[in-house]
Amino acid sequence: SCSTCHSTKRIIGTFGNGGYVVMRPDFYGLASSNKDRGRALYAAMLHLEPQPHKEFFLKPFMRDQTGAFCSPCHKLNPGMTREGVAIDMMNLYDSWQQGPYAGERVAAFKRINEKKDCASCHMPLIPSDDPAAIDGKVHDHTFRKMISESHTGEEENYLIPVTVQVMAYAPYSGRVPVSLHDINPDFIPVDEFDTTVRDTTWQVPEIVPQSVRIPSRMRAATIARGQDVRLDVLVSTDEIGHWFPGDISPRTKTWLELKIEDEQGRTVYHSGELDDFGRVDAGAWFWGSEIIDERGKILRRAHGLGGSEVAYRHKIPPGSADVITHVFSVPENSGDSLRITATIFRCDLLTSKADPESTNGKREHTEKKKIIVARNELNLKVVDSTASDVLEEVRKPGAEKDLRMYGVGLFRRGEYRLALHVYQLLAEKSPEDVRHWLGLLRINLALGDVPAAERALQRARTLQPENVLIDFWHAMLLKKQGKLEAAVEIFDDIEEHFSDDRIFLRQYALTLFDMGRIKKAVEQFRKVIAVAPDDVQTHYNLRECYKILGKDELLKEEENIYNRLQDRIPPKSAY
Structure with missing residues (x-):
């Protein structure tokens, strides 16, 4: 009611x-x-x-404070633990608050002109004859989960602004890693700013950046018979204000299906297909999370209190992207073209036991009731191995945005060399766009190439001398060079612009900590807590500060909070 x-x-x-x-x-x-x-x-x-x-x-x-108003029901706190394991079932508030739709954020690759909250998308204004309607409009109270003005799909599709496309391909001469098609890595925590390359069983086949072919930028695109090909699929959540998927993960399953067929309809490659029991193959790329109990059974209940271990957790931050890589071989007897179809599916696993279609013969939930979230196709011309690609550059609508999101996805997963190549292409085509130079600055910082980062900073400054985002990354560059005092001066000047950005505040505090100004660092860490009272990384930082200052009571308090919130992940710097 x-x-x-x-x-x-x-x-x-x-x-x-x-x-x-x-x-x-x-x-x-x-x-x-x-x-x-x-x-x-x-x-x-x-x-x-x-x-x-x-x-x-x-x-x-x-x-x-619409976001805070919605948080009690749309955030299940990681502090709800069992035997030291934090159960992060749903957290739409924090993912929105850290993202670009909540305001300008130093870690975001996207800037928007107007702040948006939960009601902007989920309760849009609609015409109404209600006496209380202002200008004849009220907020829609049907709480539509997914909205997309550009959607033209069928009724069974969700209205969700997610896009999928085959973004790039390249010849691949190495062997396919055995674990390439294992379940995707455990991205914990889901933090766009954390660029640490984590140890994982999932591997990306390395390639020479210059060998990458991007069909959306070419007049014609070809592959050769008998060739091993690395294929990159781009999934973009550019218009979503929180993590994708955003609902309670164990209740749903979201995955990518990639199917490659020749012109006779013969399957060349298939990932994400259903088996005879209605289960998605284990090598597919999944989004969401799965939690298992102490018996090894996957939990499907919303509260997750019986959880013993997080099997995997992988979500896309707001306004960001994922790049999923597959490797396949082009048959020697292939026809003249291959059709590549990329589809994002989802299904609800928490169905009624009375529904005979909800389980299969093995008493397991089935994914047969799948819903299309997004789909795209690409046809590639197949030629003899002696033929060469036609690499005539074209300017197709939306190609630059897609290329930028491709670079974002590569950067997020730590493939910096290829991300650098992509942003160099962007900067060459649109040198007046400051976003491309900021991207080059960030990537070169991650690579440790300070001279290249300085050149990118200079170009960005030339385009926009008064830009607080450029100021922040200038400070990060100074920090990389060991010029901490100069970095702190910049942080101090721009703090008012990022007063609710926990990443900025934490970076400011960490710099002060590195300088030995512990009391001042505590003040900044406390500002993070004011924005995000359950930020586990900041509570760890405060614990270390109080240990140095010898404040035993505060140390014990932070120790208790940290132990309550921590997720068995070794604490590390956010950058």
Whole structure:
């Protein structure tokens, strides 16, 4: 009912887990009366004097702090632990708050002109003849999960602004790693700013960047018979304001299907297909998370309290991208073309036991009831091995944006050399776009190439002398060079622009910590806690500060908080 949300008196921070307080209005007796006369009397009072109703059911924080207002029900806090294992089932608030739609963020590759909150997408304004409608419009209260103005798909498709396409390919002369098609790596935590290349059983076949072919930028694209090919699929969430997938992960399964067929319909390669029991093959690329109990069984319940171990966790940050790589061989007897189809599917696994189609003969949930989220196709011409590619550059609509998102996806997974090549192409084609030079600055910093980073910084400064994002990355470059005092001066000058950006605040604090200014670092770390009270990395940093300062009581307090929140992941710097 309306009262479920609108009777909220206050929010208990942004910890989630149902942390809000509700209260009954003075007129509750009449409004909920089981007598027709009582409800009619309340309706008459409402029309005569609507102000008390409005003041109670539409409090200022519901509009001014919409994200925090939604957090109690749309964030299940990692602090909800069992035997030291944090169960991160859903956290839409933090993923939105750290992303570009909540404001300007130093870690984001995307900048938007206007801040957007939960209601902007999930409760858009719609026409209404309600007497309280402002300018004839009210917020849609159907809470549509996925919205996309450009969507033209069928009814069974979700309206979700996710795009998928075969982005690039390249000849591959090495052997396919045995683990290439294992389940995707455990990206914990999901933090776009954390560029650490983690140890994982999943490997990316290395290639020479100059050998990459990008069909959207070419007049014609070809592959050779008998050739091993690395194929990159780009999945972009450029228009999504929180992690993808955003719902409770164990209840759903989201994966990529890649199918390659020749012109006779023969399957050359297939990943993400269903077996005879309706299960997705284990080598597919999945998004979401799976939690197993102490018996090794996958949990499908929303609370996750029986969880013993996180099997995997992988989500795409808001306004970002994933690049998924596959390697296949072109048959010697292939026809003149190959059709490559990339599809993102999802299905709901928490179905009724009474539904005979919800399980297969092995008493397992089936993925046969799959829904198309996004789909795209590409046809590649197949030639003899002696033929050469036609590499005439073209300017197709949307090609530059797709190429930029491809670079973002490569950067996120630590393939810096190829990401650098992509951003160099972007800078050559559009040298006036400051985003490309900022991207080159970030990539060169990650590679440790300080001179190249300085050149990119200089070009960015020439284009936009007054840009706080450039200021931040200038400070990060100075920090890389060991010029901590100069970096702190810049951080201090631009702090007001990033007062709610936990990544900026943490970087400021870490720099002060490295300088030995521990008390000042504590002040900055406390600002992070004011924005994100359950930020486990910052509580670890505070614990180390109090240990140095010899403040035993505060140290014990932070120790308890950290142990409550930490997720068996060794603490490390955010950059």
